[in-house]
Amino acid sequence: MIDSAGKPPRKPRADAERNRTRLIDAAKSVFAERGGSASLEEVARTAGVGIGTLYRHFPTRDALIEAVYRNESDQLVRAASELAASRPPVEALRAWMRLFFRYMSVKHGMMELLDSLADGKSSLYAASGAATKQTIDLLVGNAVAAGEIGFDAEPIDLLRALAGMVQFSGGRDNEEAAAHAIIDVMIAGLQAKRPG
Helix, strand or coil: CCCCCCCCCCCCCCCCHHHHHHHHHHHHHHHHCCCCCHHHHHHHHHHHHCHHHHHHHHHCCCHHHHHHHHHHHHHHHHHHHHHHCCCCCHHHHHHHHHHHHHHHHHHHHHHHHHCCCCCCCCHHHHHHHHHHHHHHHHHHHHHCCCCCCCCCCCCCCHHHHHHHHHHCCCCCCHHHHHHHHHHHHHHHHHHHHHCC
């Protein structure tokens, strides 16, 4: 892409990229703790930058909320490739489902903020939903192809069950340990169904 002066656009400076990453990480933490009452000033303070730096990267509150959500979704999808390359298929599936539960917990904690988006959340959900479906299809498919599990339903149903657990648990202290136990039960059931 060329700008109006005929020059290619500059890549962001390394410190600008670091600040953007710090702001997204800080926002995730502050939003999880404070929900809709979180202020952008608090996010900037937590990130260790000035409010002007925050506004340079995210000119509106909605832009920051969307960036946090997209970052979480992108990390989840990237993790699947890393896990598939480094672990046996069924263990990659188990580890990724644990990450998915954590992702759903963050999303649940941000629900009030996501509901407040001026343009709505449906376009955000549509993009992340499609990527998530492709990812779980791939991981389940790998485990089936390796003969490690049997599966004759829609892989996305595994994630729907986990998402329901987030809704049901309501942020209890032991919810992650409970989720890991449920995931282990699901995987054991899938392993019991593998072909003879």
